[in-house]
Amino acid sequence: MAEAIESILSQTLADFEFIIIDDGSTDHSVEIIESYRDSRISLIRNGANLGLSESLNKGFGLARGEYVARMDSDDVSLPERLTRQVAFMEAHAEIGICGTWVEIIGEPAGHVWRYPTAPDVINCMHLFGPALAHPSVMMRREMLAKFGTLYDTSFKRAQDFELWVRASEYTSLANIGEVQLHYRRHDQQVVHKEEQLVFAGKVRLLQLYKLGIIPSPEEFKIHQSISQWRFEVDRGFLENTEKWFSKLIDTNKRVKVFSETTFSEVLCDRWFEVCDALTELGPWTLKKFFLSPLSCKVKLSWRRRVAFFLNCLLFRRRG
CATH class of the missing domain: 3.90.550.10 (Spore Coat Polysaccharide Biosynthesis Protein SpsA; Chain A)
Structure with a gap:
């Protein structure tokens, strides 16, 4: 904590108020904070543990x-x-x-x-x-x-x-x-990774609803997996990813929630990332990537393109 406090006190911009909220700590945090004699610091102690969201709202207030x-x-x-x-x-x-x-x-x-x-x-x-x-x-x-x-x-x-x-x-x-x-x-x-996945999933669903898409359980499972970089080394997973991305792009073309060009580029780049993570499937992944319409907007350096190509071939040889 001391390192964090000092990093703020030593900012080149010196005109600020420094609100520190102690959310029911049981260590020596309060002692460390009180050891600083700087008029910019305001220590706020919660009577009980309120959690991050309420503590942040309190600070903003x-x-x-x-x-x-x-x-x-x-x-x-x-x-x-x-x-x-x-x-x-x-x-x-x-x-x-x-x-x-x-x-x-x-x-x-x-x-x-x-x-x-x-x-x-x-x-x-x-x-x-x-x-x-x-x-x-x-x-x-x-x-x-x-x-x-x-x-x-x-x-x-x-x-x-x-x-x-x-x-x-x-x-x-x-x-x-x-x-x-x-x-x-x-x-x-x-420790909180699975809980994070659940709450983040709620936000992703709101984004999909904004597009007018109510995903099936299978589609949302794919979306969650892609979002968390939890890819299945399976041809069916890659094929379903391609279908899902195509659906997202086609839907956005109709409803125009996001910039059409940017949205397509973001989805196509993510398509490459998924393919690049599944080079274990060998030349099949290579073929799947380059034959997909999603590949047309992917901008790869020659180094990354060669690395992807070689990784697919090397897994074929290992197999």
């Missing part, structure tokens, strides 16, 4: 600044984070929520999550999952107050995903294409 940024107690903001985000929001009045790329610390460390930066791509990516890193976001407080958009307390998990999708109905979302946060991975995230 107390905030007075034009912008509200958030971060978890085990993450680290880079020194320029607030400066960069405020400058971006000042230059882009249409953006209501702004995130950044993040670098993973903990186990495994060093990987960078490069989220999409363009609002229309973000909207399309939300069909599968959150396209902003929750601890990295900055939001316009006036926007939250005007539309009454806070975290839905019925969502124990995926509350950020639900908020992003709901907020995108009246504002644009963007990411700054540079790392401004170090995000810590830990075992507790794995």
Whole structure:
């Protein structure tokens, strides 16, 4: 926690209020917070454990600044984070929520999550999952107050995903294409993975309903698997994925919920990712990919194209 606090106090943008909410901690968190003598810090102690959604809503209710940024107690903001985000929001009045790329610390460390930066791509990516890193976001407080958009307390998990999708109905979302946060991975995230899948699934269903699609149990199972990168090494799975993506693209062409061009590109890119993960099926996957209409908008570097080709052939040889 000390590292997280110090990363905020050492920001190059120094004019801010620092609201820290202690949600019923039983460790030495409060002692650590109280050890800092900085007038910008306001420690708020919940009388009982309220959970993340209610604690965040409480923090937003107390905030007075034009912008509200958030971060978890085990993450680290880079020194320029607030400066960069405020400058971006000042230059882009249409953006209501702004995130950044993040670098993973903990186990495994060093990987960078490069989220999409363009609002229309973000909207399309939300069909599968959150396209902003929750601890990295900055939001316009006036926007939250005007539309009454806070975290839905019925969502124990995926509350950020639900908020992003709901907020995108009246504002644009963007990411700054540079790392401004170090995000810590830990075992507790794995413990809640199945619960996360359930709540995130509810948000995905709302997106599908917006398209006018009520998926069958089989279709939704495919969609959940694709969203969670849980692929079955099976020809039937890949064939069903192709049918499902084609249905999504054809439906959006009719109802025009998402940008038609961007939506097709996002789905086609995801089609390649699924095929690339199933190279164990050998040359059949290679043939399936290149013969599918979904492949026409996939933009692959020659290195990735060659790697995909070779991986399919190598699995044939191993078999």
